[in-house]
Structure formats: C-alpha cells, structure tokens
Amino acid sequence: MFTMQPIGFVRSPFQITQAVPKGLGARHEEEGTIEILPEFEAGLMDVEGFSHLFVIWAFDRSEGYELVGRPPTDDRPHGVFATRSPRRPNPIGLTVVELLRRDGAVLHVRGVDMLDGTPILDIKPWLTGVAPEKLRRGWLDEAEQRPK
C-alpha cells in the first residue's frame, strides 16, 4: 500500500461534477490555477519552461470503483482501464494542461477538468513521443463514428 499526500490544490470553475465536460473526447479549454503548497514550491524551479504539464490528482469526491461501466461518450460498457471514469481502483486522475504562466507557487493553466478544490499529487513535464499516425483510439473512435 502507498500513502499519498496533496502537494497543492486546483482552483477551477467547476463546483459540481455535472459541470465538467465529460468523456474522452471532451474539449477542455477552461482556465484555472494550480496552487502548490509553500513547502513544495521549490520543486517548481524551471517548470515555466514547459508549455504543457501532466497533472496527477486525486478523485477526492469519488467513492468505490466499478470495473466495467458505461462512459458518457458511449452507450456501451467498457472496462475502467479503457476509460477515464472517476470510479477507479485507485482514484487517480491525469490531465494534460497548458501552462500559461507561473506566479510563485501558483500555476495558471488552460485545460482544467477537475473540480474546484481537487488535491494535486504530482506534476511532470509533458513530452510526447507518439506520432499521430501511430495512434489508435479504440472504442472511442467507434463511438464517435456511430450515428447518434
């Protein structure tokens, strides 16, 4: 077992789950801030050089998990590890955000999809290595192409 502690918290426009654009294909253009706790601020050194960051966070308002469920983007069930469902065995969320600017311990970012007050567990620079033509998106492509 591993015990994780918040390194900071998100400020986002989303107060309730229903307000967050849902599904793997949802566009997330909302701006928000990531406020790192003072004791971890030194760890942000040079983060401002990256255009995009991985933000790893906790689904703190989700309870329990469901191994197979129906995501908002499809009317068919899929395994939790093939979706971004909040009801996961470990309630870990992952978001790629665009870093707009840094003010000390506060990161101004675009692309938040977390609820206001969500605890942040980690931040890492985002670097891709996957060429777009090598990417397959599984059931999501099928669901998007299916007539509504």
Next chain:
Amino acid sequence: MFTMQPIGFVRSPFQITQAVPKGLGARHEEEGTIEILPEFEAGLMDVEGFSHLFVIWAFDRSEGYELVGRPPTDDRPHGVFATRSPRRPNPIGLTVVELLRRDGAVLHVRGVDMLDGTPILDIKPWLTGVAPEKLRRGWLDEAEQRPK
C-alpha cells in the same frame, strides 16, 4: 491522505535502476508485460483497441524526496516537478507504453522504463490533444543543445 494499492505488476528487463535508460529524452523501446491481478482483470475490457496507454505506477524502491536536483540529462539543477526524478513528494511514475497485444490479464507492451516487479496503480487510454508545434520542452531543449 490517499491510500493506493497495486492493481498489478510490471515484468521488465530492468533489475536495477542503473540499467534503465535515464532522462527525459531517453528512448524506451524495451518490451515487457503488465500483469494485472485477477480481481481487476474485468477492468481491461476493450483496452486492446488502444495503441498506447498511460501506465501510472509507484516508485516502490525510492526513498524520500528532493525538491531540487540534478537530472541525468543535465549538469544543472531543476525542480522535481520539471523532471522525472524518482525522488518525488508522492512517488508516482508515469509511462506511455505501446500496447502490442493482450493475453487475458497480461498486457504485452513496448516502452517500459520501470524496474522489474514495479507495482502498477492505474492504466488509462492515451489520447493526445497537443499539436507538436505548440510544444515547448523547457530546460531539456537547452540541455540537449548545449555542447557536451
């Protein structure tokens, strides 16, 4: 505080830290397997449709953390949140792997950079949204361009 449990373990060719190609720019082409525990196998339904997966894992052999340190790719110090150092406030690792095939609870993948036996915390489909021309890589670009 959040408590996380392994959902499975990695089998990789790397028995010791020194064997893993290091640094943000390192190429990871090694193949390995992700073996999901039987009680979580149902959560893999439809995962085989995705070419790439996020694997979220625990640095289980790392102790303590260092907010500022010198990564293997540079001779200058950087904040932990601008690097992939294992010595993080929450010892969470993140790897994008290519899914080669699935055999039941076993995912055969390319691109492992974890030690053999590393505990897996979560798996999510990898979908990008960031255009290459919008990406900046901060200190890493500088370090790579600096004469060696």
